[in-house]
Amino acid sequence: MRDVPASLLLAFAAGNAPFVSAFSPSSGGGPASRLIAPPSIRSGAAAGFEVGVGGVRSIGPSTTHLLAVDEKQSSSSSPTSAEGLGNFFSSLFGGGGASPSPAPMIEETPEQRLLRLELERRAELEAGEVLRADRVAEDKYAYLALFALQLLPLVGLDRWETVSYFLGTAVLTVYLGGRQETVGEVERIEKENALYAPLGASAAIGGLYALIKLGLDPTSLYAIGVSLVGAIAISDVGVPLLRNVVPDSFAKGEVEVPEPLAEKLKLNPPTLPVDGLTTLALGIVCTLAYWSPVAMTQKFMVSNIIAWSLAMTSLGAISLGSFQTGAILLAGLFCYDIFWVFGTDVMMTVATKVEAPVKFLYANPPELAEGKSYPFSVLGLGDVVIPGLFVRFMSKVDEALKPAVGSYFTAATAAYAVGLASCFVVNEITHAGQPALLYLDPACVGSALAVGAANGQLSEVWNFEEERPEAEPEEVEGSIEVESR
Numbered sequence: 001m002r003d004v005p006a007s008l009l010l011a012f013a014a015g016n017a018p019f020v021s022a023f024s025p026s027s028g029g030g031p032a033s034r035l036i037a038p039p040s041i042r043s044g045a046a047a048g049f050e051v052g053v054g055g056v057r058s059i060g061p062s063t064t065h066l067l068a069v070d071e072k073q074s075s076s077s078s079p080t081s082a083e084g085l086g087n088f089f090s091s092l093f094g095g096g097g098a099s100p101s102p103a104p105m106i107e108e109t110p111e112q113r114l115l116r117l118e119l120e121r122r123a124e125l126e127a128g129e130v131l132r133a134d135r136v137a138e139d140k141y142a143y144l145a146l147f148a149l150q151l152l153p154l155v156g157l158d159r160w161e162t163v164s165y166f167l168g169t170a171v172l173t174v175y176l177g178g179r180q181e182t183v184g185e186v187e188r189i190e191k192e193n194a195l196y197a198p199l200g201a202s203a204a205i206g207g208l209y210a211l212i213k214l215g216l217d218p219t220s221l222y223a224i225g226v227s228l229v230g231a232i233a234i235s236d237v238g239v240p241l242l243r244n245v246v247p248d249s250f251a252k253g254e255v256e257v258p259e260p261l262a263e264k265l266k267l268n269p270p271t272l273p274v275d276g277l278t279t280l281a282l283g284i285v286c287t288l289a290y291w292s293p294v295a296m297t298q299k300f301m302v303s304n305i306i307a308w309s310l311a312m313t314s315l316g317a318i319s320l321g322s323f324q325t326g327a328i329l330l331a332g333l334f335c336y337d338i339f340w341v342f343g344t345d346v347m348m349t350v351a352t353k354v355e356a357p358v359k360f361l362y363a364n365p366p367e368l369a370e371g372k373s374y375p376f377s378v379l380g381l382g383d384v385v386i387p388g389l390f391v392r393f394m395s396k397v398d399e400a401l402k403p404a405v406g407s408y409f410t411a412a413t414a415a416y417a418v419g420l421a422s423c424f425v426v427n428e429i430t431h432a433g434q435p436a437l438l439y440l441d442p443a444c445v446g447s448a449l450a451v452g453a454a455n456g457q458l459s460e461v462w463n464f465e466e467e468r469p470e471a472e473p474e475e476v477e478g479s480i481e482v483e484s485r
Contacts, residue, residue: 118268126252128183129275132240133251135181140244146172146308153301157365163424165362166379171417173308173384177315178392178409181240185469188321194329198336209346212353223356227290230306230357231283233313238279251275283309296355297363297375306357307381314385320393322465323448330441333386337435348433351378360384383436387416390444397448397464403455411447419443 108116136143149168152161211218243251254271262270289302296303320326340347351359352374361376394408401408419439427434452461 115268125183128181129239129243131181132183133243135179136240136244139176139179142172142176143241146176150301150304153363157363159428162362162364162377163428166360166377167417167420167424169304169308169360170379170384170420171413173311174315174388174391174416175413177312177388178395178413180312180316182316186317186319188319188466188468189325189329190321191325191328194320194325195332197329198332201333201336202340205340205346205350208350208354212349217353219354219356222354226310226356226358227287227306230310231280231287233309234283234286234306235276235280237309237312238282239275242275242279246275290357296361300361300363300376303357304360307360310358311381311384311388315388315392318389319466320389323393323397323461323463324465326390326393327445330386330390330437330445333382334437334441337437341433341435347435351380380436383420383440386437387419387440387444390448391416393466394448396466397461400464401455401457401460403451403457405454406451408448408451408461411451412444415443415447416440 146169149165149172152165155161208218208222251274253274255274255277257265257267257270257272259270262268286302286305289299290306292299320329337347358381360379360381364372364375364377391409391412394412397408419442420436422443423434423436423439426439448461449458452458
């Protein structure tokens with residue numbers, strides 16, 4: 001994800017893009033040309049460049065052209081028929097035709113270098129957004145089902161509707177979050193971080209509980225921070241969704257930014273994408289609606305939208321890195337959840353007293369709400385994100401180990417659904433709050449081990465670790481080949 005700090009998202013729940021080479025095929029069927037300065041995401045027009053077969057030509061005030069370097073091409077153009085015949089007889093009788101003079105070497109100015117790097121960055125982001133939009137198109141029916149579930153409170157507030165909403169929203173979020181494409185690097189959790197995660201989470205929830213007991217209400221400050229990050233999260237996850245419902249001309253359009261603002265934001269070219277601005281505006285509207293002076297029972301659906309966006313962004317921005325790290329994280333938070341729910345009133349107090357969009361809410365029927373101090377049923381965001389990270393990691397295991405029997409990702413998604421359904425069944429029987437991770441974590445880890453055993457890959461699964469991305473070499477300043485006119 002592009003703009004939301006992953007560590008902050010993980011705290012609420014419990015970039016930059018890799019280099020993409022640009023190639024331009026030669027028009028005459030010859031070897032490919034490697035562009036030294038790839039065009040901008042809008043064909044370079046806004047930046048004053050024209051993309052052609054021969055390279056990237058400046059159409060602005062500058063008189064220099066950035067050239068494409070052919071890997072095997074010995075000359076920049078083909079001779080005419082007459083010229084070719086003349087060269088043939090000249091070489092046959094020993095005549096030496098005049099060879100073309102090489103292009104002079106001109107230093108790339110700092111301004112040109114900055115512009116080139118910015119165009120490369122934008123091209124990388126655009127390529128990533130295309131992949132994200134394509135994945136949303138593949139999963140369109142799951143997204144439509146998720147959207148329909150958000151309207152379920154308008155249908156009714158009975159118990160079966162409540163369970164259907166939580167179960168459907170959580171499972172679809174884990175599934176879609178595990179399949180989504182991401183733009184930029186992800187933040188990797190190390191084993192040490194996973195080991196101490198329960199302590200950090202305990203300190204956070206204990207601090208909130210202490211403030212409540214001291215008569216201090218941390219809700220406003222906490223909710224402001226979460227909702228602002230939520231606006232950015234809506235902007236991020238909304239871009240691929242928007243691109244699937246609007247014409248390309250709108251989705252890929254750009255807005256000219258006034259020069260004073262462009263200088264302040266250091267925009268060069270001074271443009272911003274229409275799709276990103278549109279989804280950012282939607283995020284701001286949702287945040288304002290969340291803070292509108294109406295009862296939460298009338299706006300909890302907005303809170304759920306922000307919570308869902310935070311969950312999707314978290315699942316895309318954070319990686320477990322290795323199976324052992326995931327097992328450590330889930331085991332630690334398994335104990336954390338059980339202790340704070342069954343052993344104390346801390347979890348229930350914080351969940352009902354601190355109102356912020358870090359949980360999914362479903363309003364209780366009026367007859368039930370009258371006898372309760374809190375008018376909602378609740379599913380914490382951590383009960384989606386924490387096991388969801390493990391489920392997403394299983395897709396990486398699928399790609400690497402290619403199991404012949406079953407799929408690690410599919411099995412983990414199904415195990416999550418079974419574990420959450422079991423939690424709801426126990427809750428219905430006991431009429432007491434349940435630590436969802438008590439059911440979810442063993443189900444997810446157990447599914448991975450079961451598929452590993454079925455494929456004879458237990459050792460490979462246990463020792464599986466994602467490759468760390470190689471650090472990109474630093475740009476070396478120097479001269480590039482240009483052609484003066």
